[in-house]
Amino acid sequence: MRHDSPNDKRYAALTVTFGVDLRPFLVRASEIAHASQAAEDAAERLRRIREADQVVPWLGISPNGWRSAQSGMGPAAAAVTLSASLKRQPPNQIAGGYLRSLTEKARVEKFTPVPMIKALLNRDVQDAR
Numbered sequence: 001m002r003h004d005s006p007n008d009k010r011y012a013a014l015t016v017t018f019g020v021d022l023r024p025f026l027v028r029a030s031e032i033a034h035a036s037q038a039a040e041d042a043a044e045r046l047r048r049i050r051e052a053d054q055v056v057p058w059l060g061i062s063p064n065g066w067r068s069a070q071s072g073m074g075p076a077a078a079a080v081t082l083s084a085s086l087k088r089q090p091p092n093q094i095a096g097g098y099l100r101s102l103t104e105k106a107r108v109e110k111f112t113p114v115p116m117i118k119a120l121l122n123r124d125v126q127d128a129r
Contacts, residue, residue: 045076052079055086061096065103072103077113084116 015023025032056066059082069078081102105111 045079048083049075049079052082055082061099065096065100069099069103073106073111073113077106078103080113081116084113084120087120088116 015021015026053066057063066078069081072078073081082099085098102111
């Protein structure tokens, strides 16, 4: 079976390779692509969490305070909160007390880093104008 490609070259459609029928994979290609993207996103979140673990001691946040933030907000939300705080303020102005107060609010479900991210995005859009 032959098909024309968008650049006018011809290629053969493969349905069997090395004795393996590829049609089930082709039918599920979109699902496989989504699963692959989800795995890449999870790896990126894990990388950011690990980066935050390395930066925290330099900011004067105690290891106990950081563990508390991770358990109160969740590791990803704590890393995002720290990143957003660093973008908003110079590192020497971020105190463990600020992170601790956000952690306490998160424990009673009165804090999420989403508004912080939205504010930063809006600020970036305003700066670009």
